[in-house]
Amino acid sequence: MLQNARSRQMPNRPSDGTRINEDIRISPIRLxxxxxxQLVIETHKALQMAKEAELxxxxxxxxxxxPVCRIMNYGKFRFEQMKRAKAAKAKQHIVKVKEIKLHPxxxxxxxxxxxxxxKDFLKSGMKVRLVMQFRGREMAHMDYGRRLMDQARIDLAxxxxxxxxxxxxxxxxxxxxxxxxxxxxAKPVTEPMAAGEA
Numbered sequence: 001m002l003q004n005a006r007s008r009q010m011p012n013r014p015s016d017g018t019r020i021n022e023d024i025r026i027s028p029i030r031l032x033x034x035x036x037x038q039l040v041i042e043t044h045k046a047l048q049m050a051k052e053a054e055l056x057x058x059x060x061x062x063x064x065x066x067p068v069c070r071i072m073n074y075g076k077f078r079f080e081q082m083k084r085a086k087a088a089k090a091k092q093h094i095v096k097v098k099e100i101k102l103h104p105x106x107x108x109x110x111x112x113x114x115x116x117x118x119k120d121f122l123k124s125g126m127k128v129r130l131v132m133q134f135r136g137r138e139m140a141h142m143d144y145g146r147r148l149m150d151q152a153r154i155d156l157a158x159x160x161x162x163x164x165x166x167x168x169x170x171x172x173x174x175x176x177x178x179x180x181x182x183x184x185x186a187k188p189v190t191e192p193m194a195a196g197e198a
Contacts, residue, residue, distance in 0.1 A: 019059040020074050021047065029069045032060075040066060097127040097176075102152075104134065104144040111148070115155045122160040122179045132166070132173040145173050 027043035043057075050057040050071045058077070061068035098121045100114050118128045130152055132145040149166040153175070160177035167174055 018074075019062065020056045021050070024057060024059050024067070024069065026067055028066050029059075030064065030066050032068060032070050034071075046071070095125070095127055097129050099129045099131055101131045101133055102145075102148060104132065104138050104141060104148065106148065111151075115152065118152075118156055118177070119159040122156070122177060125179050127163070127179070128156075128160065128177045130175050130177065134171045134173070139171060142168070142173065149173060149175060 024043055024047075028040050029043050029046055030038055031041050031046050031049075032038050046069060047057050053071060055071050056074040057069055058072055058074050059067050059069050098118075100118050100121075102111065102114060106114075118130065121128050130149065132149055134142065134145060138145070146166065153162060156177055158180070160180050162175065163178045164174075164176040
């Protein structure tokens, strides 16, 4: 009765492909005990030991000869594995790149607002791609755009480091800034929208 209840809770072949209990058909196996002692034993005997302990026989190294197994609570083991994987994923730092668009004729107050946005993004740990867009005849006066990009480098010096200097790409001039070490703060709950983003 107990065995039937346990088999309903935990299938022999979990979704991760690990063989457990009656699904382990190779015999003999190398059983690793909790104290580290290893013994080569017939599979049916190891299964009996697992049943007596109300635990699972789990194949931990299927390619070894003979395969290595342990007696454990497989449900708890999988839960701990997923918990560790989730914690590791949470620690991964994914750097976002926010784009801020400018034009050679950007008004002073618009320029200052966009610089404040860029500083906020950098302080939040995001990279900033500053794009100067030229339209029509503005292409003949790229020096105006260059001056604004040079001013932006001065204005963002305290918040970010220049990763890529202003580079002309078609009808745009772009530079990239990375957050300055030690200046980043906690990421805001809602990210402000970059100028030019939909």
